[in-house]
Amino acid sequence: MEIKTDRFRETVQKELVNPETQKFLSFFPLVLSAMRSATLAGLPDSEAALASAAAIRAEAVERLPELLEEFERNATAAGARVVWARDSEEANRYICDLAREKKVACVTKGKSMVTEEMGLREELEKAGIEVWETDLGEFITQLLGLPPFHIIGPAINVPVETIRDVFLEKAGLEEPTNDPVQLGYAARIFLREKFYRAEMGVTGVNIAVASTGTVINVENEGNIRHCKSGPRIQVSVLSLEKIVPTMRDAFHMLRVLCMCATGQSLGTYASFDTGPRRPGELDGPEELHIVLLDNGRSAAYRNPKTRDALKCIRCAACLSVCPVYGKIGGYPYGWAYSGPMGQVVNPLLLGLDRTEDLYGACTLCQRCKAACPAGIDHPRMLLYYRSRQAEGDSELKGSGAPWSGKALHRFYSAAVRNPALWKAMAKGLRWAANRYEKDGKISRAPGPAEGWFRARDLPRFPDRTFHDRWKEIEKTLERGEKP
Amino acid sequence: MKKVSLFIPCIVDLLLPEIGEATVLLLSRLGLRPVYHEDQTCCGQFSFNTGFRREAARMAVHFLEVFGEDEVVVCPSGSCVNMVRNRYPELLEDEPRWLDRARNLAPRVYELTEFLVGVLKVEDVGAAFSGKVAYHESCSLLNGLGVSEQPKKLLRAVRGAELVPMRDADVCCGFGGEFSSRYPEISEALVAAKAARFLESGADVLVLCEPGCLTNINGYLSRHHPDRKALHMAEFLARNLAS
Numbered sequence: 184m185e186i187k188t189d190r191f192r193e194t195v196q197k198e199l200v201n202p203e204t205q206k207f208l209s210f211f212p213l214v215l216s217a218m219r220s221a222t223l224a225g226l227p228d229s230e231a232a233l234a235s236a237a238a239i240r241a242e243a244v245e246r247l248p249e250l251l252e253e254f255e256r257n258a259t260a261a262g263a264r265v266v267w268a269r270d271s272e273e274a275n276r277y278i279c280d281l282a283r284e285k286k287v288a289c290v291t292k293g294k295s296m297v298t299e300e301m302g303l304r305e306e307l308e309k310a311g312i313e314v315w316e317t318d319l320g321e322f323i324t325q326l327l328g329l330p331p332f333h334i335i336g337p338a339i340n341v342p343v344e345t346i347r348d349v350f351l352e353k354a355g356l357e358e359p360t361n362d363p364v365q366l367g368y369a370a371r372i373f374l375r376e377k378f379y380r381a382e383m384g385v386t387g388v389n390i391a392v393a394s395t396g397t398v399i400n401v402e403n404e405g406n407i408r409h410c411k412s413g414p415r416i417q418v419s420v421l422s423l424e425k426i427v428p429t430m431r432d433a434f435h436m437l438r439v440l441c442m443c444a445t446g447q448s449l450g451t452y453a454s455f456d457t458g459p460r461r462p463g464e465l466d467g468p469e470e471l472h473i474v475l476l477d478n479g480r481s482a483a484y485r486n487p488k489t490r491d492a493l494k495c496i497r498c499a500a501c502l503s504v505c506p507v508y509g510k511i512g513g514y515p516y517g518w519a520y521s522g523p524m525g526q527v528v529n530p531l532l533l534g535l536d537r538t539e540d541l542y543g544a545c546t547l548c549q550r551c552k553a554a555c556p557a558g559i560d561h562p563r564m565l566l567y568y569r570s571r572q573a574e575g576d577s578e579l580k581g582s583g584a585p586w587s588g589k590a591l592h593r594f595y596s597a598a599v600r601n602p603a604l605w606k607a608m609a610k611g612l613r614w615a616a617n618r619y620e621k622d623g624k625i626s627r628a629p630g631p632a633e634g635w636f637r638a639r640d641l642p643r644f645p646d647r648t649f650h651d652r653w654k655e656i657e658k659t660l661e662r663g664e665k666p
Numbered sequence: 667m668k669k670v671s672l673f674i675p676c677i678v679d680l681l682l683p684e685i686g687e688a689t690v691l692l693l694s695r696l697g698l699r700p701v702y703h704e705d706q707t708c709c710g711q712f713s714f715n716t717g718f719r720r721e722a723a724r725m726a727v728h729f730l731e732v733f734g735e736d737e738v739v740v741c742p743s744g745s746c747v748n749m750v751r752n753r754y755p756e757l758l759e760d761e762p763r764w765l766d767r768a769r770n771l772a773p774r775v776y777e778l779t780e781f782l783v784g785v786l787k788v789e790d791v792g793a794a795f796s797g798k799v800a801y802h803e804s805c806s807l808l809n810g811l812g813v814s815e816q817p818k819k820l821l822r823a824v825r826g827a828e829l830v831p832m833r834d835a836d837v838c839c840g841f842g843g844e845f846s847s848r849y850p851e852i853s854e855a856l857v858a859a860k861a862a863r864f865l866e867s868g869a870d871v872l873v874l875c876e877p878g879c880l881t882n883i884n885g886y887l888s889r890h891h892p893d894r895k896a897l898h899m900a901e902f903l904a905r906n907l908a909s
Contacts, residue, residue: 605708656690
């Protein structure tokens with residue numbers, strides 16, 4: 184998909200005044216996070232369950248190279264073909280070539296953010312192959328040409344009338360209806376025919392198990408199971424950090440993922456595939472290709488300060504609690520991943536230079552960190568990105584702070600370390616700000632703080648700072664009087 | 667008389683000195699002797715949060731030089747305490763000498779309500795207020811320091827005051843330091859929601875423990891609801907002390 188991370192601000196402007204977005208955001212994140220809390224509360228010791236999930240993710244990420252090799256050995260032994268792709272281009276090329284070579288005319292896809300990241304659908308279409316998204320939400324975004332609004336509910340914000348209209352136009356809906364059941368039925372009829380014809384199924388992977396070579400998907404619609412069991416050829420794209428050491432770990436992560444993502448004890452369908460169909464088995468693909476996508480993840484692994492980003496399990500718990508996502512929704516983030524997890528992941532995969540607003544637009548409230556079952560400290564990572572950007576870190580493609588920022592902070596640092604200069608700065612600031620004072624308040628001021636004054640005032644700067652007042656306060660304290 | 671060292675945030679020093687005065691009054695009323703190092707300035711949070719770590723590290727060193735030997739440091743801001751306690755160790759990781767001092771000082775730096783309730787074991791400071799009070803949970807206190815019950819205990823102990831619930835009390839007010847002027851539209855949307863929740867709560871006053879949130883919320887109220895106001899906890903308690 185097209186990367187629009189550099190259009191954050193203009194998309195924010197649009198979304199803040201988009202009534203559909205605002206209406207949706209006023210209830211949906213709250214509902215989702217309430218469902219998560221309620222399900223977790225059903226566990227005898229939810230804190231221990233979450234801590235255990237974080238420990239599994241920490242181990243998985245720490246041992247990533249070794250676990251991936253173990254996974255490759257075991258998946259290969261089970262009959263799968265494991266392919267390592269350095270970047271999206273390599274992964275897309277492999278899949279497109281495979282489709283061409285096997286004379287595939289129709290591909291059905293399961294919802295997967297990693298294939299959104301790769302832009303796989305577009306590449307397959309360019310290769311002349313018919314591709315259908317089969318997750319209802321992803322199907323709607325495909326028909327409408329929209330990016331995902333939410334990582335687990337890509338079209339969750341789209342009003343039913345819009346869905347009705349696009350189904351009438353493009354998905355064989357015959358009579359106009361706003362009944363969700365009828366609309367779901369229409370999609371089912373439309374997609375069933377694609378499942379019949381599809382010769383290749385493409386899905387992501389929620390969890391991969393190193394000790395067995397198993398790929399696991401969890402879903403609620405059954406479309407992924409169709410994609411994985413119907414077509415002759417199955418391609419599973421594995422974002423390489425989704426690995427866990429053992430099946431026992433996988434079961435725990437599966438439960439935690441479902442609880443945190445949708446507030447379910449378990450999704451309706453969980454599919455475990457270890458290799459392709461074996462002789463005597465009734466269903467499953469003849470060929471299973473597992474594409475291990477790197478696309479910047481090894482680099483993130485190599486730096487201990489960025490490695491934590493790989494812990495993410497894509498549950499979207501952070502989206503539901505983020506105050507910023509709660510006002511702007513998913514589009515401004517401009518790529519497959521949105522909300523705090525997107526703010527942590529996108530800069531590593533795309534570079535700090537083109538994602539500045541992602542790690543910038545955070546109030547550091549730490550709600551995401553508190554909600555994360557994988558143990559990610561998002562604000563700490565965003566602060567790290569800000570520092571690498573300011574320093575112009577070439578590994579992370581930081582472009583360096585502008586001279587004005589550098590000069591400001593150098594001066595400020597000097598003032599902080601020199602109390603005489605601090606006092607002079609206080610005076611200068613007071614003089615500069617109070618020139619705009621009217622009736623005891625400041626309601627406008629040009630320069631970098633201009634934005635503040637669009638909807639807010641500041642009190643006038645008092646004539647005497649606390650420093651200036653201290654001597655007197657001290658005297659009253661010495662006299663034993665009340666200050 | 668036990669001495670406590672005052673850590674006055676830069677924003678309080680320059681813009682809201684009355685919060686500093688109220689802190690002094692409260693502490694002295696409780697039998698403590700506040701001391702103030704006049705060479706203190708700023709903890710460096712502003713530079714750290716905007717990515718200027720080299721500069722922030724030098725400010726942290728200055729802070730440690732000023733406060734490093736103190737037995738107890740008290741600050742009327744959660745985010746400044748969060749900076750010293752939770753960010754200095756990362757900031758100074760390459761300077762072992764200062765890192766040790768930072769780690770050593772961290773447990774002795776307290777946010778005001780954390781100190782009053784947790785260390786002094788005081789809930790009733792002797793204040794009286796007839797009216798309804800709402801409490802805003804500032805993010806650095808709640809999620810950074812785990813301070814949430816302490817301020818509410820102080821408010822419940824104010825004679826005549828009724829602590830009323832406010833929806834989304836634990837949702838960010840949209841300040842975020844530089845965030846507020848860099849992303850004014852998002853910041854405004856958040857502070858407008860916060861103001862609406864305050865009005866809807868029916869409280870006479872909104873109390874909080876963070877000068878940054880206070881400036882933000884009052885900045886918005888001043889423009890849109892000039893008859894309503896938020897107050898810093900120190901000021902709210904100090905103003906309503908029985909004489």
